Amino acid sequence: MNRIVSFMSIGALLLASCSSPKKTSMDKTQDTKNVKIEFTGTDNFMIKNSKLKVSLYGVPANIADVPATLITEKEFTQEKVPFSVELPLPENPESLIEPKVDKGAAVKYYVTINWDANGSGVEDKGDIVIDYDKKFPTVTIDGNSQQIYLKESK
Numbered sequence: 001m002n003r004i005v006s007f008m009s010i011g012a013l014l015l016a017s018c019s020s021p022k023k024t025s026m027d028k029t030q031d032t033k034n035v036k037i038e039f040t041g042t043d044n045f046m047i048k049n050s051k052l053k054v055s056l057y058g059v060p061a062n063i064a065d066v067p068a069t070l071i072t073e074k075e076f077t078q079e080k081v082p083f084s085v086e087l088p089l090p091e092n093p094e095s096l097i098e099p100k101v102d103k104g105a106a107v108k109y110y111v112t113i114n115w116d117a118n119g120s121g122v123e124d125k126g127d128i129v130i131d132y133d134k135k136f137p138t139v140t141i142d143g144n145s146q147q148i149y150l151k152e153s154k
Contacts, residue, residue, distance in 0.1 A: 109139050
């Protein structure tokens with residue numbers, strides 16, 4: 001009788017461990033990495049259109065003259081500068097880069113911004129662009145906030 005109870009207890013424990021929920025790709029909200037970016041600038045920005053798009057690109061650090069690969073992009077709404085955004089990263093962003101990079105190889109990431117701030121429908125004078133004269137918009141994907149400089153297009 002004791003053996004039967006023991007077998008039943010072991011069976012119940014095994015069944016309980018087998019039916020515990022498994023972590024799926026949909027349950028990774030706590031594991032999601034973001035690139036945290038603070039956009040800043042010294043110009044007096046006149047914003048008529050608050051919609052903008054921020055894109056993250058990656059490129060192998062050891063190969064010259066190859067096109068960068070779009071990793072992710074997201075649309076935001078902003079009515080003033082400075083502002084901060086968090087750009088969600090896909091899992092293993094380096095695996096998306098073409099040409100393929102070896103695991104652990106150096107990768108450079110940078111952001112672009114597309115903001116028709118003057119609302120004209122085209123990229124022209126009065127729009128908000130990255131200020132490449134101050135700093136190239138290179139970012140790291142280590143979770144630390146990074147600063148990107150903006151200016152008004154002339």
